[in-house]
Amino acid sequence: MDLLKLLNEIEDILEDSSTIPLSGKALVDRHELLEIIKEIRIKLPDEIKQAEWIRxxxxxxxxxxxxxxxxxxxxARVHIEEMVEKDEITKRAQDRSDEIISKAQSNAKDIRLGAKEYADELLRTVQGELGNLQRDVGSLIETLENNREELNGM
Structure with missing residues (x-):
């Protein structure tokens, strides 16, 4: 940085200058210091602009x-939420699917049992009706035979 170099020059001039005894003041070449200050003023805006641009x-x-x-x-947050949601949806869908299949299997079993019971009851009813019908037919045949014997015996 050129400004630091110029400031070091001023510092060197002040250190090398003659001092006035008992006053703490120094004799310096005014023209030399003014030239350095002029250079600082010229370079300062560029340095400030560069520092400002860097900042x-x-x-x-x-x-x-x-x-x-x-x-x-x-x-990443959205992706994670989507993955969790998809996983949760898949899990819920699988749970719901398992529940539906279980209910369907239970209903199918109940329907099969109900159908077997109905068929058994229907067959027993038909068997009973056939038994009654067989007795009635037997009674009719017996009645007819009796009527025929009576007619033949006359």
């Missing part, structure tokens, strides 16, 4: 990095 660039880079970090964190 602004640093701030911009930091802000950009912070924004990018926040974006990455948000994307």
């Amino acid at each position: 602004e660039e640093r701030q911009r880079i930091l802000a950009e990095a912070q924004k990018e970090a926040e974006t990455v964190i948000e994307e």
Whole structure:
């Protein structure tokens, strides 16, 4: 940095200058110091501009990095939530599927048992009716035979 060099020159001039006894004051070449101060004034705006640009660039880079970090964190959070949600949905769907299958199997078993009981009852009823019908037919045949014997015996 040129400014530091110029400030060091001023410091050297002051240290090498003659001093006035008992006053603590120094004799310096006024023209030489004014030239150095003029150079400082000329270079100072450039140095300040460069430092300001560096500071602004640093701030911009930091802000950009912070924004990018926040974006990455948000994307990761959303991705994790989606994965958890998908896993939860899949788990709930599997649980619901297992529940539906279990109920369907239970209902099918109940229907099979009910159908067997109904068929058994229906067959017993038909068997009873057939037994009654067989007795009635037997009674009719016996009645007819009796009527025929009576008619033959006449």
